[in-house]
Amino acid sequence: MPRPDDGPRLGETHSPLHERVRAEIRKAILTGAMKPGDRLIEDRLADIYGVSRNPVREAIRGLATEGLVEVLPRRGALVARMNPDEARETIEVRALLEGQTARMAARRRDPEMLRRIGDILARGDAAMAQGRDDLLAGLNLDFHRALAEAGRNRVLQDLMTGLRDRTAALFTADTPARRRHAWADHAGILEAVIAGDEDLAAARAAAHVARAGDGFLSGQSAPPLSGAGPISSA
Incomplete structure (x- = not known):
């Protein structure tokens, strides 16, 4: 404990x-x-x-x-534990709403929030460089919470809070390699948000969650999520 x-x-x-x-x-x-x-x-x-x-x-x-x-x-x-079907359905919904979160952030492009997200991204990159992969789970939560705040939609933020917490608990069993790959996705999401490209930001954020979900579901005898291709193809 x-x-x-x-x-x-x-x-x-x-x-x-x-x-x-x-x-x-x-x-x-x-x-x-x-x-x-x-x-x-x-x-x-x-x-x-x-x-x-x-x-x-x-x-x-x-x-x-x-x-x-x-x-x-x-x-x-x-x-709490989820059965594979419940986990897949929960991750599917989170991927959909995470995409909308990134879309709203790209639409608002609040300078202060973008600086804050960039700082979180830099801290995660530094943690990886120092071999502190154990810090990535907390920083990942910080990144997605800040992204939701950047969208400035209270209803969406409230919906995402509980959903993100439930899926975060699923992803804690990720291997260090999967954690690093997932963290690398964040730079592409932020790049699209800063550029104000709503469609690309939404696609990258949704693909990011779906790919992380597939990493979990592959060991749970559950079918893969659709549309979980490489982040660069989003």
Whole structure:
């Protein structure tokens, strides 16, 4: 079970404890520190985060409503797993909406947001150069969240948040090579956004998610996604 970085334990802060615990567990799931099927043991989590069991229990309930945790009779809480068909359908929808997100970002071309996305891209490139592939999962989430903000469509952002979190949990099992290939796609997406080419940005973003999805589905006995060709052909 992962421990948070050095610093005040959650029980020593003044923020609502169950929300802080929920955020920490969500982060662990989305970055792969907690894997699908891992048990969430209340006593251990309470010890790790320096809180009582009650905020841990509330956090787990909240994560269950997000679809990131499942609570099973006599087995307790587990990091949620998807069957291959559900995973394929979820990834298909995310690919479609991620394309629309990139389209809106290319339409707005907000200079401040483009600088922010470029900074995230540079940090990911630096992480790869330093052999810190473990940082890519978190930076990948940062990139796609920033891209959604750049589109300035609140409804689309809200739809994408839960969908992105659920698919991020699927992709945490990616190999380092697949992670690096997926990260390289981001430069092409940003290039199209900066150029204001809505169609190309949308096609590249959709293909990016579909290709990452195929990497996951290939080991799950599920049919491949359609339209998941090389990013350069988008």
